[in-house]
Amino acid sequence: MSGHSTYEPKTGIERWLDVRLPILRFANDTVVTFPTPKNLNYWYTFGGILALMLGIQIVTGIVLAMHYVPHVDMAFNSVQRIKRDVNYGWLIQGMHANGASMFFLAVYVHMFRGLYYGSYKAPREVLWILGCVIYLVMIITAFMGYVLPWGQMSFHGAVVITNLIGALPVVGPAITTWLWGGFAVDDATLNRFFSLHYLLPFVIAGVVALHIWALHVPGNSNPKGVEVKSEADTVPFHPYYTVKDGFAISVFLLLYAAFVFFAPDALGDAVNYVKANPLVTPAHIVPEWYLLPFYAILRALPNKLLGVIAMFGAIATLFVLPWLDTSKVRSMRYRPAIRLWYFIFFIDCIVLGFCGAHAPDDLVIPGVSGLQLGDANLNSFVWLSRFAATFYFAYFWVITPLMGLTETPLKVPESISEPVLSHPASAPMGAMASPEKRG
């Protein structure tokens, strides 16, 4: 999309088209000749995986929408009809429901990759922010999608989350009523959620196009974090990365297929197989696994409004990360000091996920009761989520800026194609520093 193009139209039709709508040139420059750093590892294949998952969600979603009925009395049964009577409906529905989980799995790997290799740093801030926008819209889309089958968890999850907006002072209740299209989560809510759930994936697709545009201006980052210096540092996207991404996609599809065919309900909640009933509240209202960490942050605070602010703050923080990181060194491969914090942060997110799945007052270590502090039981999930949420914010707002100023990074290689020998994993100096040997 930038730089000069190496495309040469070969046939008359291509030449004719090229001066009118250079779409073939565009395609060629984007996915064929695009110069790509030659040292991208498998963590870099998840962008391609994500694009495929978005495609799968859209295609399966459109077919589902042909059979799905967005009405409180019929939605649940219509999903059952899809699974039982529509030809290969069980496959389409299973791919869509599990596809959402796989989509999030891939986006989390993709984001943690960006975090580790400093992909958000100049000149890729806009690229990173567009990624955050995609993630945010994905969350909203998945939340609304989960409401559609109109099971118990769909309904009560929708009630809990829409009620959060009611916590806003003064305008909250009015906005909630406006969102609901009435005075409760009901038919009007289900209909608009369906409408928006259909719309938003196309918004995502639009932002993905911008995301890729913003990628192709500075080009890919890479595990070494040094910019491309010469042509020797790169290979054309095709065939080098089409085949590598293709291999990774195929392995990813194996995992996806294992869920769709052999454990289609493993990631879901049994309660959502019970038809929505506003009068019966499930004992435990929990979102899908991929939203649990934010749910834990939401419930970590004793006040609903503060909880909502913290939850949105946790996502908003990601947007400003490029300006929180003070380090000039891009890749954590050369930043041993922050690397430890990075891994703790990863574990922290998983801990938050566990906290989100448990009732706040459940004991973390069953049977241990000696951790009472006033009327606070430090051995409860609510307290664990408080510690974990504090660390979540501290990682971005304290550790990241401070480490950049205080750490001593390892020597960064001059260029990507500097002899393989000087890879820190094999070099005499700074050996053992690299967490992964591939590059």
Next chain:
Amino acid sequence: MLRKAFAFAALGLALMAGPALAGATHAEPKDVHWSFEGPFGKFDTAQVQRGYKVYREVCSACHSMEQMYFRNLGQKGGPFYDEKYKNPNDNPYVKSLAKDLQVKDIDADTGDVIQRPAGSADRFPAPFPNEPAARAANGGALPPDLSVIVKAREGGPQYVYSILTGYKDPPPGLKTGPNQYYNPYMSGDMTSSWSGKGPVPEGGFIAMPPPLVDGRVTFDDKSPSMLSQEAKDVVAYLAWASDPKATERKEFGLGAMIYLFFFSVLLWFSYRRVWKNIGH
């Protein structure tokens, strides 16, 4: 450093392994094995046939199965599938099963509501016309629809089997109200009904009277009709009804996995070959 971080992680995860709901308790479901478990498991047709009989003769008095049509019994993978009748609506055995039951209809000439024998395209008739009627007949409790019950409960078939076979006489000190039956596998909090010695017993009250006893159903294939057999069979039937495409799904999946596996291997070698001369 890294190793330490992982050790911490493992420890953390081990410590967090799930305590149950505070207050409500229940016994762990019994460990039962099923022919339909696992990636290669299939429903045992004879067992599902017997299970249908249990449902029809016992459970259907109280429980609807609104996702089920008679034709489902004769579809591929169903208990009464017959290769001769690719269209399950034509399956004579299914027709005869349906004919035994009455469904509501409208008389085309008079517009009156009438009852007629069911056909294979009809939905299983519900035992009660509406929810208040169902509650009124069951001491205020609502018998849930059983179409997807095996998917709708944590523990699936093990859980439903445990409920059906798990009824116990209430231990001394446990006060049971009218329409309350003690079942350790039912999740509940019985603190307020407990005046016995020791901790509150596990489990809760269920409003369903024990539906199965030894000899409740006479099986056509002369299988012994102990409680455990009846329960196992009806659960197998309910598991099939909850997921009638399970066998088709697994067979399709096996093919898909094998295909993807070889495709991945092929791509791996292509990758090695394409990248052969690139130092990286």
